[in-house]
Amino acid sequence: MPEILVLALGGNAITRPGEPGTIPQQFAHTAETLDHLKALFHSDCGLVITHGNGPQIGNILIRVEEGERRVPRLPLDTCVSDSQGGMGYMIQRLACEMFRREGIRRGAATIVTQVLVDAAAPDFTHPSKPIGEFYAREEAARKQQERPHWRMREVAPGQFRRVVASPRPIAILEQQAIETLVDAGVVVIACGGGGIPVAWQDGRLVGVEGVIDKDLASGLLASHIHAHKLIVVTSVDRAALHFGQPGQQWLGTVTTAEARAHLAAGEFPPGSMGPKIEAGIAFVESGGEECIITSTRHVAAAVEGRAGTHIVRHRP
Numbered sequence: 001m002p003e004i005l006v007l008a009l010g011g012n013a014i015t016r017p018g019e020p021g022t023i024p025q026q027f028a029h030t031a032e033t034l035d036h037l038k039a040l041f042h043s044d045c046g047l048v049i050t051h052g053n054g055p056q057i058g059n060i061l062i063r064v065e066e067g068e069r070r071v072p073r074l075p076l077d078t079c080v081s082d083s084q085g086g087m088g089y090m091i092q093r094l095a096c097e098m099f100r101r102e103g104i105r106r107g108a109a110t111i112v113t114q115v116l117v118d119a120a121a122p123d124f125t126h127p128s129k130p131i132g133e134f135y136a137r138e139e140a141a142r143k144q145q146e147r148p149h150w151r152m153r154e155v156a157p158g159q160f161r162r163v164v165a166s167p168r169p170i171a172i173l174e175q176q177a178i179e180t181l182v183d184a185g186v187v188v189i190a191c192g193g194g195g196i197p198v199a200w201q202d203g204r205l206v207g208v209e210g211v212i213d214k215d216l217a218s219g220l221l222a223s224h225i226h227a228h229k230l231i232v233v234t235s236v237d238r239a240a241l242h243f244g245q246p247g248q249q250w251l252g253t254v255t256t257a258e259a260r261a262h263l264a265a266g267e268f269p270p271g272s273m274g275p276k277i278e279a280g281i282a283f284v285e286s287g288g289e290e291c292i293i294t295s296t297r298h299v300a301a302a303v304e305g306r307a308g309t310h311i312v313r314h315r316p
Contacts, residue, residue, distance in 0.1 A: 004046035004182060004227040005303070008218035008279075009033065011052045012235040013296050014087070021055050026087075031094050032296075033233075039300040041095075041104050046182040048225070049091060050218040053083040053193030057211075061132040076131075076164065077196050077207025084112050084192035091189050108187040111174050114205075115195030115212050115220075117167035127151050129166040129211045134159045149209075165210035167197060169217045172224060179225050191217045219279030223286040229303065230283045230291045232276045237295045239277065239309040241267050251309045256281045259311050280311040 013033040015021045040047060060079045074082070088110025095108040130153065135143060140152045140160035153163045172178070172191065181188045194212030198205050215232055222230040241249040241262060254262075259281050268274040273293075280291030292299075294308030302308030 002044045002046055003229065004048070004225060005040065005229050005231060006048045006050065006218055006222035006225075006227045007037070007040075007231045007233060007299070008215055009049060009051040009296075010232075010234040011054050013233055014051065015055045021059070027090060027094065030090055034091070034094055034098055036296045036299055038098070038102065040303065041098065041106060041187065042102070046185070046227075047187045048178060048182060048221065048227070049187065049189045050191040050214060050221065051087060051091070051189070051193070052214045053080070053087060056083045056087060057193060058132055065133070075207060076209045076211070077198065080193050080196045080211070081112055084196070085110065087192055088112075088189045092187075095187055106185055106187055108189065109181055110189040110192075111178055111181070113178075113190045113192065113195045114173040114198045115169045115191065115217055116171040116173060117197045117199055117208060117210065117212065118170060119199035119201060119206075119208055121165070121167045123165040123167045123210065124208070127163045127165045127210075129164050130155050130161040131164055131211060132162050134161055136160070165208070166213060167208075167210050169195065169212050169220045172217070172221045173198070175221070175224050178221070182225065191221055213275045213279075215275040215279040216282075219283040219291075222283050222288060226287070227283075228289045230280060230288060231299060231302070232280065232291065232293045233296050233299060234273075234276065234293060235295060237298055237307065239268070239273055239293050243267075243273070253310045253312060253315060255315060256284050256311060256313055277311070284311055284313050 014026050014030050019025055057079055060082055064074050092108035092110050099106050144150055144152050151163050152160045155161050178188050178190050194214040194217040197208045197210040197212050199208050219230055238250045259277050263277050268277045276293055283291050291311040292302045292308045294302040298307040
């Protein structure tokens with residue numbers, strides 16, 4: 001049976017720090033990213049691509065606020081679905097161009113993905129994920145008064161942002177459709193932005209105001225479709241201990257026990273490498289072969305064991 005790989009693309013694969021993030025820029029960076037994945041597209045492995053949507057969802061929220069005098073506001077779950085459709089279109093269009101150019105007999109398809117969460121989870125009582133614009137103190141107070149259901153938090157001296165829940169994913173509702181397409185050789189784009197957070201309430205499936213971590217959702221999807229490898233694509237070639245400090249140590253192969261100990265010691269911050277390591281540990285401990293953490297340009301080499309950080313259950 002061919003290997004199944006889940007590739008979780010970080011924001012750097014689509015947008016670059018310091019850029020405005022125009023659509024042409026996003027297309028250009030995404031094309032560059034897909035070019036680095038060419039060897040995988042040529043192989044017979046099953047492929048699912050997931051991606052973040054931080055800058056994109058921020059832009060959508062700005063449009064919502066700017067346009068609320070003319071059109072109805074969009075709830076956050078609808079904003080996430082919009083980002084999934086737009087970014088999925090971009091990835092699959094560029095993938096189809098590459099397949100035709102390279103003579104690759106594959107298709108690509110985007111699945112608008114709902115991810116089940118627990119509406120009673122503590123995250124909804126104590127939201128922690130910043131989204132949207134930065135506000136000065138006075139403007140933040142005015143926004144809070146206008147929208148009593150919002151929570152605002154000071155994220156830097158004198159700078160405030162709205163915070164929402166970041167609930168843990170429980171299930172991928174489109175899992176069966178994703179598996180069917182992967183089995184047919186289609187490259188599937190799924191779980192964009194961590195997925196659309198939904199919950200069961202009184203027998204109805206409802207969207208909830210929250211943002212799901214992309215890496216945790218990707219790891220859950222990889223486990224549930226019995227993927228062999230979870231590849232977390234980020235801005236660095238490997239994970240490191242003492243990152244950015246004297247004595248920095250790049251990590252090659254680590255066991256889940258070692259990774260868990262480093263995580264507990266605070267080596268991997270919650271807002272950056274932490275969720276990637278956590279997702280990797282969970283994936284491998286649930287039966288996955290390995291989780292690879294690496295940069296876009298080294299993905300193909302990392303799959304062959306020549307680059308990246310590899311989280312495994314036991315050392316060879």
